[in-house]
Amino acid sequence: MSAQKELEFKGYAMTDPSAWSNLTVTPFQPKNFGPEDVEIAITHCGVCGSDLHTLTGGWGKSHLPLVVGHEIVGKVTRVGEKVKDIKPGDRVGVGAQVGSCLKCRACNENYENYCPQMIHTYNHEYPDGVITQGGYSTGIRAHERFVFPIPDKLESRYAASMLCAGVTVFSPLKAYGCGPGKKVGVIGIGGLGHYAVLFAKAMGAEVWAFTRGTAKAEDVKKMGADHVVDTTVDGYWKDLQMTFDILISTVDHFPPGVSIREFLSMLYVHGKFISVGLPDVDQPLPAIHPFDVTMNGSLLGGSHIGSKEDMMEMLKLAADKGIKPWIEELPMKEAGKALEGLKAGKVRYRYVLKQDIAPVEA
Amino acid sequence: MSSQNLQFKGYALTDPSKWHDLKIIEFKPKTFEPEDVEIAITYCGVCGSDVHTLTQGWGESKLPLVVGHEIVGTVTRVGDKVTEFKPGDRVGVGAQRGSCLRCRQCKEDYENYCTNGIDTYNAEYPDGVVAQGGYSTAIRAHERFVFPIPDEIESRHAASMMCAGLTVYSPLRTHGAGPGKKVGIMGIGGLGHYAILWAKAMGAEVYAFTHDKSKMEDIKKMGADHVIDTTRKSFHKDLTHTLDILLSTRDVFGDSTPLGDYLSMLYVHGRFVTVGLPDADDPLPSIHAFDLAPNGCMMGGSKIGSKKECLEMLELARSKGIKPWIEELPMREVGKALQDLKNNNVRYRYVVKQDIV
Numbered sequence: 001m002s003a004q005k006e007l008e009f010k011g012y013a014m015t016d017p018s019a020w021s022n023l024t025v026t027p028f029q030p031k032n033f034g035p036e037d038v039e040i041a042i043t044h045c046g047v048c049g050s051d052l053h054t055l056t057g058g059w060g061k062s063h064l065p066l067v068v069g070h071e072i073v074g075k076v077t078r079v080g081e082k083v084k085d086i087k088p089g090d091r092v093g094v095g096a097q098v099g100s101c102l103k104c105r106a107c108n109e110n111y112e113n114y115c116p117q118m119i120h121t122y123n124h125e126y127p128d129g130v131i132t133q134g135g136y137s138t139g140i141r142a143h144e145r146f147v148f149p150i151p152d153k154l155e156s157r158y159a160a161s162m163l164c165a166g167v168t169v170f171s172p173l174k175a176y177g178c179g180p181g182k183k184v185g186v187i188g189i190g191g192l193g194h195y196a197v198l199f200a201k202a203m204g205a206e207v208w209a210f211t212r213g214t215a216k217a218e219d220v221k222k223m224g225a226d227h228v229v230d231t232t233v234d235g236y237w238k239d240l241q242m243t244f245d246i247l248i249s250t251v252d253h254f255p256p257g258v259s260i261r262e263f264l265s266m267l268y269v270h271g272k273f274i275s276v277g278l279p280d281v282d283q284p285l286p287a288i289h290p291f292d293v294t295m296n297g298s299l300l301g302g303s304h305i306g307s308k309e310d311m312m313e314m315l316k317l318a319a320d321k322g323i324k325p326w327i328e329e330l331p332m333k334e335a336g337k338a339l340e341g342l343k344a345g346k347v348r349y350r351y352v353l354k355q356d357i358a359p360v361e362a
Numbered sequence: 363m364s365s366q367n368l369q370f371k372g373y374a375l376t377d378p379s380k381w382h383d384l385k386i387i388e389f390k391p392k393t394f395e396p397e398d399v400e401i402a403i404t405y406c407g408v409c410g411s412d413v414h415t416l417t418q419g420w421g422e423s424k425l426p427l428v429v430g431h432e433i434v435g436t437v438t439r440v441g442d443k444v445t446e447f448k449p450g451d452r453v454g455v456g457a458q459r460g461s462c463l464r465c466r467q468c469k470e471d472y473e474n475y476c477t478n479g480i481d482t483y484n485a486e487y488p489d490g491v492v493a494q495g496g497y498s499t500a501i502r503a504h505e506r507f508v509f510p511i512p513d514e515i516e517s518r519h520a521a522s523m524m525c526a527g528l529t530v531y532s533p534l535r536t537h538g539a540g541p542g543k544k545v546g547i548m549g550i551g552g553l554g555h556y557a558i559l560w561a562k563a564m565g566a567e568v569y570a571f572t573h574d575k576s577k578m579e580d581i582k583k584m585g586a587d588h589v590i591d592t593t594r595k596s597f598h599k600d601l602t603h604t605l606d607i608l609l610s611t612r613d614v615f616g617d618s619t620p621l622g623d624y625l626s627m628l629y630v631h632g633r634f635v636t637v638g639l640p641d642a643d644d645p646l647p648s649i650h651a652f653d654l655a656p657n658g659c660m661m662g663g664s665k666i667g668s669k670k671e672c673l674e675m676l677e678l679a680r681s682k683g684i685k686p687w688i689e690e691l692p693m694r695e696v697g698k699a700l701q702d703l704k705n706n707n708v709r710y711r712y713v714v715k716q717d718i719v
Contacts, residue, residue, distance in 0.1 A: 106603065111630045114657055116603065172658075175631060242467065242477065269472045270536060272660060278651050289645040290636045290663050296475055297536070299633060299662030302654025 007041055007077050010357050011067035011137025012335050020055040021336040025357055026065045028133045031098075031126060031141040035080035038147045040092060041360040045135035046071025046161035046327075047338045047351040048191070049252060050096065050278070054123055055339065058280035062123050069135030069335075069353070070096040070121040071163045073156040075360055083144045091150045093315075095163035096121050096305045098132060098142040110309045112145060113171070136335050138358045148311045151319035158324050161191060161350040162314060164305065166325070169196040169248055170314040171306035172274040173203060176246050180204035183243055186225075187263065188250035189216050191350040192276055194326055196248045197223045199314070202321045208244070210236075219326070219348070237262040242296060244271050253279030254286050260300070261288065267298040274301045325349065331356045368402060368438055371718050372428035372498025373696055381416040382697040382704075386718060387426050389494045392459075392487060392502040396441035399508045401453060406496035407432025407522035407688075408699045408712040409552070410613055411457065411639070415484055416700065419641035423484050430496030430696075431457040431482035432524040432713075434517040444505050452511045456524035457482050457666045459493060459503040471670045473506060474532075497696055499718050509672050512680040519685050522552060522711040523675065525666065527686070530557040530609060531675040532667030533635045534564060537607045541565035544604055546627065547586075549611035550577050552703075552711040553637055555687055557609050558584045560675070563682045569605065571597075580687070580709065598623040603657055606632050613638035615647055622653040625661065634661040686710065692717045 009030045012023035033039065051068040053059045072094040079086055086092060099119030100112040107115050119126060121142075122134030134140070150159045169192050178184055184205040186196040193209070200207045201224040209225040211217065217228045229236050244267050254260065264273055275285070285300075293300065306314070317323065326349040330338050338351035370391040373384035394400065412429040414420045433455040437447050447453060460480030461473040468476050480487065482503075483495030495501075511520045530553050539545050539561050546569040547557040554570070561568045562585040570586035572578065573593050581589045590597050605627050612619075625634055636646070646661075654660070667675070678684065687710040691699055699712035 106630055109630070114603075114630045116656070175658075242475075269467055269470070269475045270662075274660075275651055275654065278655060281650070281652070284648045284650045287645040287648055289642070290639050291642075293636070293661070293663030294639060294665045295663075297472075297533075297662065297664045299635075299660040300654075301631075301658065301660030302651055303658045304655040 007039060007139045008358060009137065009139050011133060012332060013065035013067045014055050014062065015065045017057055017062065021339045023136065023335050028065065028067060029130055030139065031130055032128060033080065033141055035082040036144050037080045037141050038076055038083060038086050038092065038144055039078040039139065039141045040072070040074040040094065041077050041139050042072055042074040042135055042137060042355045043360050044073040044156050044160040044355065045069040045332070045353050046163070046165065047335070047342055047353060048164050049342065050164070052339055052343055053278065053280060060281060063131045066123055067133040067137050068122050069137070071160045071165065072135035072140060073150065073160045086144060086147060086149060091156060093148045093150055093159055093163045094121065094135065094140055094142050094146060095167060095311065098146050099126070102145065110307045113305045113307050136332060136353060138355060145308055148308065148315065151315055153319040154315060157327065157329060157352050159315065160352050161325055161327065162318060165191040165350060166195045167306035167311050167314055168192055168276050168303065169250070170199050171310045172248060172276065172303040173200055173246065174310060174313065176272050176274070178203045178205050178246055182206070182245045185210060185244045185247040185266065186250070187247060189220055189349070190250060191347070192250040194223055194349040196250065197225050198323050198325065199317065202317055202323055237266050240266045242268050244268060246271065247273045249273060249275040250277055251275070252277040253283040258286055260286050261292045264288070264292045264298055264300065265295065267296050270297050270299070272299045272301060274303050276303050327352045329354060368400065368500050369719060370498065370500050372494060373693060374426040374428045375416050375423065376426045378418050382700040384497065384697055389428060390491055391500065392491055392493070393489055394441065394502060396443040397505050398441045398502050399437055399444055399447050399453065399505055400439040400500065400502045401433070401435040401455065402438050402500050403433055403435040403496055403498060403716045405434045405517050405521040405713055405715055406430040406693070407524065407526065408696065408703055408714060409525050410703065411525070413700055413704050414639065414641060421642060424492050427484055428494040428498050429483050430498070432522045432526065433496035433501060434511060434521045434524070446505055446510070447508060452517065454509045454511055454520055454524045455482060455496070455501060455503050455507060456528055456672065459507045461506070463506065471668045474666045474668050497693060497714065499716060506669055509669065509676065512676055514680045515676065518688065518690060518713050521713045522686055522688065523679060526552040526711060527556045528667035528672050528675055529553055529637050529664070530611070531560050532671045533609060533637065533664040534560055534607065535671060535674070536664070537633050537635065539564045539566045539607055543567070543606045544569065546571060546605040546608040547611065548608065548624070549638065550581055551611060551706065552708070553611040555584055555710040557611065558586050559684050559686070560678065563678055563684055569601070598627050601627040603629050605629060608632065608634045610634065610636040611638050613640045615640060615644055619647050621647040621649050625649070625653050625659050626656070628657050628659040630657050632657060632659045634659065635664050637664050688713045690715060
C-alpha cells in the first residue's frame with residue numbers, strides 16, 4: 001500500500017429541502033478526531049427508510065447541508081491511541097448511531113442503543129457543535145464502540161445494509177427469544193422485513209411472512225419463509241389466532257382506519273408485537289383498546305436499532321450461515337434514484353450504493 | 363348446610379336504568395356435572411367489572427343478571443370425578459368458571475386465556491344455562507376454577523383475592539417482579555393496593571402513582587417505597603428510564619392522559635401492563651412509535667390469572683400474613699358498595715356478606 005494521503009470528507013448532500021432527492025457532492029466537517037475514534041474510508045452505504053424520512057422533512061427539519069446514510073462499510077484509515085481492537089486496513093461498518101454517554105445504566109448493560117444521550121449518525125450534533133454527516137460520502141469518524149469489524153466471509157456489499165436494517169430486526173428477534181420451537185411472523189417484506197425472514201429462519205424459528213398481495217410471495221419462499229400470507233385476503237388472520245410468539249412489524253405507517261387488533265389477536269399468550277417502523281411525526285399508531293391486549297395477555301412494543309453486542313452476534317450468524325440479503329447495487333451518484341425507488345416501494349429488497357467520489361485503495 | 367336445601371337466589375339486575383338497585387331473584391344454577399363443585403357462598407367482593415357490566419358500559423348484559431366474581435364459601439357437594447375437594451372445604455371462585463380444557467392454553471396453565479372460557483357471570487353454558495355470579499347464595503363451578511383457601515386466610519380477606527388479587531399477581535409474576543426490580547403501580551384502588559402488597563412481598567422496590575393525596579398515608583402503610591403525586595407537573599421526569607414494570611389499574615383514560623409520559627418511565631424493554639378494562643368506547647390514549655423506540659418498551663394487557671398462579675398467590679398471602687384493606691357490608695347493601703366504587707369512594711375493596719340464607 002502506498003503512503004496514505006489524508007482522507008477528504010465529501011458527500012452527496014441535500015442543500016435544498018424542496019429538492020430533497022437532488023443530492024450534490026459537498027465537502028463537510030468531520031467529527032473532531034479523538035483518542036477513541038476510528039476513521040473510515042467508505043466503500044459502500046445502504047439506503048434506509050430513515051434517509052427518506054429525514055430528507056423529506058417527515059421527521060422534522062434538517063441541518064443543512066446534510067449527508068444521510070447509516071449503513072456504512074469501509075476501510076479503516078486511522079485509529080486513536082486508545083483504540084485497541086481495530087487497526088488501519090480493517091474492514092468495518094458503522095450503523096445508525098455514532099455516540100452515547102458510555103456511563104449510564106443502559107450503556108453499561110449493553111443497551112447503548114437506548115442511551116438518552118445517544119448521537120445519531122447523521123443530522124445530529126456532537127457536544128462540540130459538529131454536525132454528524134452520514135455515509136453517502138467518502139469518509140466518517142466514529143467512536144470505537146460504534147464501529148463493527150466485518151467477518152472475512154461477509155462481502156462488504158452484503159454487510160452494508162445489515163448495519164441498520166439487519167440489526168434493527170435482529171435485536172428484537174434475539175431479545176424476545178426467536179429460536180427453535182418458536183413461531184415468528186414478519187409483517188411487511190421490504191428491506192427490514194426480508195432480513196427478519198432470513199435471520200428468524202437462521203435462528204431456527206418457524207416463519208410466516210405477511211405481505212400485501214402475491215407479488216413478493218415467490219421471493220419470500222426463496223428467502224426461506226415457511227408460510228406466506230396475503231394480507232389483502234379477507235379474514236387472513238382468523239386461522240392464525242393465538243399462534244405467534246413474536247410478530248415483527250416493519251410497516252412504516254398504518255393508513256388511517258387500519259386497525260392492528262387483528263395482528264394482536266394472532267399472538268399466543270404473552271406474545272409480542274414489535275414495531276420497528278418509525279413513521280413521520282404526524283402518524284401515530286392506530287388506537288388500541290385494552291381488550292385487544294387483554295384477550296391474550298399480549299404486548300405491543302418498539303425497538304431501536306441494536307447494540308454492538310447484537311451487531312457482532314448478527315454479523316457472525318450471517319457469516320457462519322452464509323446469509324446474503326437481496327440487494328440492488330447502484331453507484332453512489334444515483335442515490336437520488338435509489339431514494340425515489342424506495343419511496344415508491346420498488347426496491348427488491350435493499351439498495352446499496354457504491355462510493356464513487358474518491359476511490360478507496362484495496 | 364345440606365345440599366338438598368341449597369337454594370340458588372341472588373341480588374339481580376332487572377332494570378338497567380336502575381343499575382345498582384338489585385332485587386333478589388331465584389335462578390337456575392349450572393347443570394351439575396361430574397367435575398363440578400357446588401358451593402354455599404359466605405362472602406363476595408365487589409369488583410369494577412360488576413360496575414362495568416351492570417351499567418352496560420361493556421355492552422348489553424343478560425337479564426336478569428346476578429354479578430359478583432370474588433366468591434368464598436363452603437363446599438356442599440362434589441361430582442364423582444372431583445379429586446381436589448370434599449364437602450365442608452372452604453374454597454373460592456374468581457372471574458372464570460369454565461374453559462375447554464383441551465386447547466394449547468388450557469394445557470399450558472393459561473386457562474384464563476382459553477378462547478372458549480366461561481366467565482363467572484353474564485356468560486352462557488353450551489346447554490343454554492346463564493352463568494349467574496356471587497352476589498348470591500350459591501354457585502357451581504368446574505373443579506379447575508375452584509381454589510382451596512388456606513386455613514390462615516380469613517374468608518372475608520380471601521374473597522377479593524379471587525379477582526382483584528389474582529389479576530395483579532399474574533402480570534407481576536409473568537413480568538418478573540422480584541428482588542432488584544422496580545415496579546410502578548398506577549391507580550391505588552382495589553387492584554392497585556393488592557399490587558403494592560404483592561410486589562413488596564415478592565421483593566421488588568415499589569413506586570405507587572396516585573392523583574389522590576388522601577391515599578398517600580395509607581399507601582406508605584401498605585409498604586410502597588415511593589409515592590408519586592400524578593397531579594404534580596412533570597412527575598415522570600424524575601423517573602425517566604427507571605421502571606421494569608408499570609402496572610396500570612386505571613379503567614378510565616379519557617383523552618388527556620399522556621401515555622407517552624408514563625412509557626418514558628420504563629427502563630429498556632420495560633413493560634406497561636394495563637389490567638384496567640374501560641368501557642368499550644374508551645380506548646387507550648394514542649401513542650406514536652417514537653414513544654416506544656427510546657427505551658424499546660412494551661405495552662400490554664393481562665386477564666385475571668390461572669389456577670396455578672392463584673394457588674401461588676394464596677401461598678404468598680398465607681406465608682407473609684398479607685391482608686387486604688377492605689370495607690365490609692351485608693349483601694343487601696351491595697347497591698351502596700357499587701355506587702361508592704363507581705365514585706371511587708372505597709378504601710380499598712368492598713366485601714359483602716351473604717345474607718339471603
